Amino acid sequence: MTVIPPMDAMFLATETREHPMHVGGLHIFRLPDDAPADHVQQLYRQLLECTELAPMYRRKPAWPGPVGALRWVDDDAIDLEYHVRHSALPRPGRVRELLALVSRLHGSLLDRHRPLWEFHLIEGLQDNRFAVYAKVHHALTDGVNAVRNTMRMLSAEPTGELRALWSPSPRPALPLDPPAVAPAAPWLRAGALAKNVAGLVPTLAGVAVKGLRHPDGALPFDAPRTVLNRPLTGARRFAAQSWSIDRIKGVAERFDATLNDVVLAMCSGALREYLSNGSRLPAKSLVAAVPVALPRTDGDGNAVTMVLCRLATDVADPVERLRRIQASMRVAKDTMYGRSPLQLSAIGALTSIGPSGLSAVPGLGAAVPPPYNVVISNVPGPRERLYWRDAGLQGWYPVSMPIEGQSLNITVLSYGDSLEFGLIGCRRNVAHLQRLLGNLEENLAALEAAG
Known part of the structure; x- marks a missing residue:
């Protein structure tokens, strides 16, 4: 069980049908020149085999009473085929059709009875390309953290290793911010907090x-x-x-x-x-x-x-x-x-x-x-x-x-x-x-x- 911080809880509390509170990313990939016709279908099947999930992708909100969600709990029965979806664009498969699909997908609410994320694998894009659209509830991540998580599935060179967005990472993400400073002793932290509050x-x-x-x-x-x-x-x-x-x-x-x-x-x-x-x-x-x-x-x-x-x-x-x-x-x-x-x-x-x-x-x-x-x-x-x-x-x-x-x-x-x-x-x-x-x-x- 993890307590939901106030700012993250705000994104849950203020969400309605007119106000979906998730963020996402659209990624466009070029297939290898020698890729078979069913390359994206194979990729989808392989993704469904990535059944080990990082903590953020197992969390769903708990509803202990009328005050709303106060904590995250882990879903012990994740249906990966629900979260990971395979779509195809109508012909001619232009970027226009892709953006229209993403517009529709981004307007729908995430299911709060499940972990709050979806991953859409989209084939049929012109010029030997395919796309990925992923969305995660803003209560779980901000823009910088979403970039970090996405980078964990990517690499600087082509590789035969398939990493899913939701997989635990064996390595830290590439840094986007300066390295964190080592934590101070408890009495120093207390003094700094008092100074911050006073200011x-x-x-x-x-x-x-x-x-x-x-x-x-x-x-x-x-x-x-x-x-x-x-x-x-x-x-x-x-x-x-x-x-x-x-x-x-x-x-x-x-x-x-x-x-x-x-x-x-x-x-x-x-x-x-x-x-x-x-x-x-x-x-x-x-x-x-x-x-x-x-x-x-x-x-x-x-x-x-x-x-x-x-x-x-x-x-x-x-x-x-x-x-x-x-x-x-x-x-x-x-x-x-x-x-x-x-x-x-x-x-x-x-x-x-x-x-x-x-x-x-x-x-x-x-x-x-x-x-x-x-x-x-x-x-x-x-x-x-x-x-x-x-x-x-x-x-x-x-x-x-x-x-x-x-x-x-x-x-x-x-x-x-x-x-x-x-x-x-x-x-x-x-x-x-x-x-x-x-x-x-x-x-x-x-x-x-x-x-």
């Missing part, structure tokens, strides 16, 4: 003062109301595309910005164009919630907070938009600098995570402005090209989740020499989601031309 009030007061005084700072419930901030429906639409890291890095170097600044500027310009169609662009700048990874104390669950950034969608010039975004992120970074993980979590609770929960209260969302307009997340991934047994991994696209009042989520994952953009939206509220991909390219090109 919460001045920390939160500092956040409020910066948000009020600095023109580029952002506070919750100061975002304009847009078509992106309507109540969610249960259906989803997914779009994905890759961009060269070198292109984005070139813009970042030219304007003394970070890669994340340029990603935010691409998204800002794309949203400005998208909302301008039909005169839906508000005069006031949109505000984005930007997740930030925290130091991790264990391998599962969530270790993340969020900060707010003004996207300068009220600015027409792409370079000036980038400058304003840089300034807003500097305010957020200054607020976070030197803070402990506890204090950083409190900042997220004040500025974004807490207000998101409040906006889900019936009636409150219509009575107050949205806490922010959109979530834009940048997840670190592997910089080398990888393989699953003998199939090369060509694309790795994050599939996140919209939340109540924010109908669009943009998540970016670095893989090899590319940044992989995954856009997930409410099917009713974010019509023509695919157009945003074209808007992203246009705004990157505009920044390149301006340099």
Whole structure:
């Protein structure tokens, strides 16, 4: 039995049919040139033989009473054929058909009477390719941990060894974060905790003062109301595309910005164009919630907070938009600098995570402005090209989740020499989601031309 931490329990408590609380990934593989016609079918049968599961993939929530799930318990009768599914795309098997399938799969709830994950093996993709779509409940993992778990089944070179996503790992995942510091003695930990708690009030007061005084700072419930901030429906639409890291890095170097600044500027310009169609662009700048990874104390669950950034969608010039975004992120970074993980979590609770929960209260969302307009997340991934047994991994696209009042989520994952953009939206509220991909390219090109 494992007690569910409060943040992880929140993802279970707030889930409804309209608000599935799982995250996922879409992986596109190229088959070996000499692969037989039934290669994917053989792969599916072999996966069903991987019956040893890592702890996270055995867990299901326990329901001891009316207060909801308080603990994880292990499922002793896992039906692997339920969790691992084999599908085929309709002809002609384009990426369009693949994205349509992922959109449907991502809109369905996970069964809480079973461990909260699914793994879909999808054949029939053009150009000698197949795909994997996997989803796991957000109560079990965050984006960084999901990347780690996926990397355990991959390798840097082709190999005959088949590793399943859910298999226990005989080796640690490749590091994505700096190595953890050795734990301090108990009395030192107690003293540090007391210092952290004592610093919460001045920390939160500092956040409020910066948000009020600095023109580029952002506070919750100061975002304009847009078509992106309507109540969610249960259906989803997914779009994905890759961009060269070198292109984005070139813009970042030219304007003394970070890669994340340029990603935010691409998204800002794309949203400005998208909302301008039909005169839906508000005069006031949109505000984005930007997740930030925290130091991790264990391998599962969530270790993340969020900060707010003004996207300068009220600015027409792409370079000036980038400058304003840089300034807003500097305010957020200054607020976070030197803070402990506890204090950083409190900042997220004040500025974004807490207000998101409040906006889900019936009636409150219509009575107050949205806490922010959109979530834009940048997840670190592997910089080398990888393989699953003998199939090369060509694309790795994050599939996140919209939340109540924010109908669009943009998540970016670095893989090899590319940044992989995954856009997930409410099917009713974010019509023509695919157009945003074209808007992203246009705004990157505009920044390149301006340099």
